[in-house]
Amino acid sequence: MEATASDRFKTGILFLAVLGLSAGLAFYVFGRSDIASLVWIAGVLPALLALFVEILRSIGRGEIGLDIVAALSMTAALVFGETLAAAVVAVMYSGGTFLESFAEGRARREMHTLLSRVPRTATRHQNGGLQDVPLDEVAPGDRLLIRQGDVVPVDGTVSSDGAFLDTSALTGESLPVRLTRGSDVMSGSTNAGEAFDLTATRPAKDSTYAGIVRLVEQAQASKAPMSRLADRWSLGFLVITVSIALAAWWFTGDPIRAVAVLVVATPCPLILAVPVALVAGLSRAAHFGVLIKGAGALESMARISTLILDKTGTLTDGRPQIVRIVTADGMDETQILRFAAALDQASKHPVAQAIVAAAKLRGLTLPVPQDVAEIPGEGVVGFIEDRQVVVGGLGFVLQRVQEPAVSHPDIEAGAVVVALAVDGQLAGHLVMSDPLREGAADMIARLREQGIARILLATGDRADVATRVTAGLGLDGIRADLTPDQKVLLLLSERKNGPVMMIGDGVNDAPALAAADVGVAMGARGAAASAEAADVVLLVDRLDRIGPGMEIARASRRIAVESVVAGIGFSVLGMIAAALGYLTPVQGALLQEVIDVAVILNALRALRISPRPGLSDAPPSEHSLKTDLSQGTMA
Template identity: 75%
Template sequence: MSHDRIKTTLLAIAALGLAAGLALLAAGLPVQADLVWTAGVVPVLAALLIEIVRSLSRGEVGLDIVAALSMTSALVFGETLAAAVVAVMYSGGTFLESFAEGRARREMSDLLSRVPRTATRRRNGALDEVPLDDIALGDLLLIRQGDVAPVDGTVESDRAILDQSALTGESMPVRLLRGQEVMSGSTNAGDAFDLRVARRAADSTYAGIVRLVEAAQASRAPMARLADRWSLLFLLVTVALAAAAWWLTGDPIRAVAVLVVATPCPLILAVPVALVAGLSRAAHFGVLIKGAKPLEALARITTLILDKTGTLTDGRPQIVSIGVHGTWSEDEILYFAAALDQASKHPIAQAIVAAARERGMVLPVPENMVETAGEGVAGTIDGRNLLVGGAKFVASQLGTTDIDGAVAETGSVVVSLGVDGVLAGHLVMADALRSGTAEFLAGLRRLGVGRILLATGDRRAVADSITAGLGLDAVRSELTPDQKVLLVLTERKNGPVMMVGDGVNDAPALAAADVGVAMGARGAAASAEAAEVVLLVDHLDRLLPGIEVAQRARRIALESVAVGIGLSILGMIAAALGYLTPVEGALLQELIDVGVILNALRALRINPRLGAASAEPEAAGHRPA
C-alpha cells in the first residue's frame, strides 16, 4: 500500500471512529462510545509509533513524539473523546500536508507525465511507430498536431508552431522556420511537420529535464532540517509545560490539554509545503531548481559571478556590420558568403548561413568547393568564383592589403569575401552582449545581490570591451577553470555566492558555489550536472523571477512557522491555565494547522515583479537581423 493511501486509510478509520462514538454517546451509550473512540485511535497511534521508531533509528527526533504522547495520555486518563479528536486532527493534518505537497508539485509532475514513449518515423516511404530508444541521429520524424516532440532536432518542413509553455512558461506558441531547432518536450500547436533528429532521446533536452525534476522531487531543504532542530526545542518546551501544569495543579487533564494543543505542529507542515510550492512556481517560469535546498540557498544570494561566453554573451558569433567594396550591396555580400559557407561546419560559417536564412534568402548549392581548414572556403556560386574566409587568408589569396586591423574592433572577427579574384566586401562578426543585460543586472541589485563579477578565460581587452558601461564590481579575465573555483571560494567569505555558466570549463566553479546555475537545458552536460539550477531556455533574465520566487517562498515558510508556533504556544499556555479542555485544544490546534498549510500554499500564486515579462519573449530563434 502506498504511503498516501495509508494516510487516507488512517484518516478514514479515525474519522469513522469519532463519528460512530459521537452517535453512541448521543444514544446514551457512553461505555460503548469510549470503546469505539479507542478503537479508532489505536491504528493511528500504532502507525505513529512505528514511524517514530524509524525516525529514531535514523537519528531524527521529531514532533511526532508530541502527537504520540498526547494520544497515549488522553487514553490513559480516560479522555477518549480528546484522543479520538487528536487522532482525526493528526491524521487529517498529515493527509492535508500530503495533498498540499502533491498540489505544489503539480507543475513539475506535469513535465514527467508528458514524456513521450514512442515516435512516428518516416522510412522508405512509410510511417512506423517506434520506441524512443530505436531513434537514431538523422532520422526523420513526423510530429502530428498535439504530439510532444520526443527528441531535439531541426524543422524539416516550411514551418512549425510549437507550444513550449511546459518547458519555458511562455504562454504564446513560437513559430519556427525550416532549419531552426526544436526542443524536445515542446507540443505541436499547428499542422503536422517533419523533424530531423539531432540528438538521441536519452541525450535530448526533455530527458535531461526529467532527470533534474526527479532529483528535485527527492530533496529536503535546509529549513526542513532546521525545523527538525527547532522541533526538539519545541518538544522539550511542550513536555516541560505539560509537566509543570500537572505538578502545580495536580490535574493530569491539564497536561493532556497542553499536549493535544501542540499536535500536530506548524513546523512539520509549513516548511515543506511552502518550499515545494516555490519549486513548482519557479518551474513555471522556466527555472528548474533541483531541490528545496538550492531554492532556500537561492533566496539568500548576495554575490553573483558570471561567465562571459554563452552567459553574459549569446555565445554565438553574430554579424555586427557588413562592409562593401565597389558596386556590391550588403545583401549581395551576405548572399554570396552564406551560400559558399554552407559547405563549412565552422561556427562562424554557420552563423553567416543562419543570418542569411533569417533574412529570407534562398541559398544555392555551392560547386567546386575546396576548404582550407580553419582559414576559408573557395567555390563557385552562380558561375562566379568565390573565396570566403579570414581577412588575412583572403587578402593573401587575392594579393590585396589585409583589412583586419582597419575594421575589427576588440573581440571581433573579420570575414572577407572575394568574387572573381577581387575583394568584394567583409563581414564583421562578434559574440554580442545579450540584449537587456543592463536591465537584468539592475534587477539583480534590486533583489539584494550586492556584488556582481565577471569571470572569463578571454583576454582582458575583450572582457573590458564587452562589459563597458555595465557597472560590474569586478572583471576577472584570462582565468583557468581552477582559478574560477578559487574566485568562487574567495567571494564566499563575503556571503552566499551564485555562479552562472554554460561550458564544461565552468562545471568546477558551479559545483563550488553555494548555487550553481547552468544556462539552458541543452548546455554542456557537465555544467548542467554540477549546477543546482538550470535555466530551461537560453534567457539569462529568467534568473530574476527564479530568485524572487525563492525569496518569497522562503519568507512565506518563515511567516507560517512564526505565526503557527506563536499561536500554538499561546494555546498551550491557555490549556495549562485551565481555559481549554483537551477536546477544545485539539480543535484549536487543527484550525491553526489548516491556516498554516493554506498560507504556505500562497507560494503557488507568487507573481514575480521582476523579469516576469521574460516568460513571454519573442519567438525563440527570431532575432532581428
C-alpha cells in the same frame, strides 16, 4: 525519475495513518469505541516508530528538530488514552513530512547524464583496421579515430594534419579552435570538423573530463546540507511547549491538561506551512521558466548575497554574431552578407551557421551554392549564381585573390574576421564576436536592487576578452583564465561574504555549480552536466529569468515565515487555553486542524506572487519552452 525508497516509505506511513483514523471513526460511529481505540492505536504506531527513528538520527547529527514535539504529543495521548487525538496528530504529522519529502524529492541529482556524455567506447586503430573498444581499455599510445561530432573520450595529441574542435564546454571559448599535428586535445571537446586521428596520452580515468566529473562529485559531497526553515524555529517552540505542559500538570495535577497542551502544540503549522509556501513558490517560478529543484534550493536562493557569473553562453549569447561588415571593391553590406551566407549554407561550421542565420533574419533569399569545396577550419570555395566565391579566414581568402596585399582590419579582442572574395577580388569582411546577452546590464542592476551585494565574472576565457565584453556592467571583479577547480576555489573564498549563487552553462562550470549554495544552469542550450549539477535550471535561453526567480524565492520565503509566525502564535494561545482547562485533547486536535487550514491558505498565497513588472518578465509561452529545450542538451 521514479520515487525513492524514502518517498515510498513516507507515502506508506501516511496511508496507514489515514486508514487508521478513517477506520477508527467508522467503528466509533457504529458504537464500537473499544475497537475504534485499537484501530487508532494501530494507525499511530507506524508513524510514531518512524518518528523515533528520525529523532535518533537527528540527535546523532547534533540536531534538534520539530519531531520531538510531535513524538511527545502522540506518546502522551496514547499513554493517557486519548487515542483519537493521537490518530489526528499522526495523520497531520505524516502528511506534513510527505509533503516536505515531495518538495525536496528532486533536489538530489544523479551524475548519470554527466558520465554518459563521454562515449562508453572508443574507435581504435588495430591490426590495420578499426575496432570499437571499451574506454577502460584505451592506453597511452593508442591511436583513435575521432569522427565529426564525436566527443573526444581521452586526453591526447592530434596525429592527423589538423583538427577543428569545439572546446566551449570546457574552456568557455565560444569559437572552435584549429589545432595542428602534435597539438594537445582535452577530453570532453567536440570534433567540429572532419574526422581525425588522436594519439592517447592518458587513460580515460585520468583525463580532463574524468577529472571534472570527480570535481563535481567532491563538491556535492562537501556541500553543506540545506537546513529546513522550520527546524530553525524548533528549539524555541519545544521549550515553550514543554514548559506550558509541565506547568499545567504541576499546578493542576491533571495529566490530561498536559496532553491537551501537547496536542495543540503539534507543530503542524511549521511542518505544513513552510513546504506548502515553498512548493507553491516552485510552481510559480516554473511558470516563469525557472525550474528550482526543491524547496531547500528555493529557500537558499532567497538568502543569496554574492553572485558569480560565467561568461560564454551565460552572460554572453554563446554564439558568434556579426557586429559589423567592412566593405571593399564596391559591394554593399547586403551583397557581402548574401554571397557569404549563400556559400556557407554548405558548411556546418558554427561561424558559417551564424552568418546564414543573420542573412535569413534580414530576409535575404539565398541561392543554392554549386561545386562547393570546404577545407575544415579554413574556409569554403564554390560558385554562387555563376560567380566564384571564397569565404573563410583572412589568410585563406587572401591566398585566392589577385591582390593579396591587404591590411588586416582592426578588430577588438575576442572577435574573428570572416573574409569574402568574389571572382578573385576581395569583397569585404564580416567581423564577428560573442556579444553580451540583451538586457544583461538591466538584469545586473535589478539583482543589486534585490540585495545582491557582490557580482563577479568567472571565466576560462582570456582576460582581455572578458574585460572588453563586460565593460560598463559595473561588476565587482573579473576572474579570467580559470580552470574548473579554480572556479570552485573562487566560490569557496567568496562564501565568507555570505551565501553564493553561481550561474553557468558549460561542463567546466559543473563543479562550481555543485559546490555553490545555489547553482543555476542555462538549461536550454547549456551542457547536460551543468543542468544535472545545478539546483536551478533556466528552461528558456534568457538570463533575465533569474530576476523574477529571485523575487519569487524571496517572496515565497517571506510568506512561509509569516505563516510560521502566525501558526506558532495561534498554537501558543491554544496551549494556554488547554492549560487552563478550556480545551480537551480532542478539541485541541480539532483546533489545531483549524490553525493548519488557516496557515496553509496563507501559504498558498505564494501561487499568486507577481514579480516586479518589466519588459522581460512575461512568462514564456509553451511554444518557447519547447523550442528552447528541443535546441538544448537536456534529456
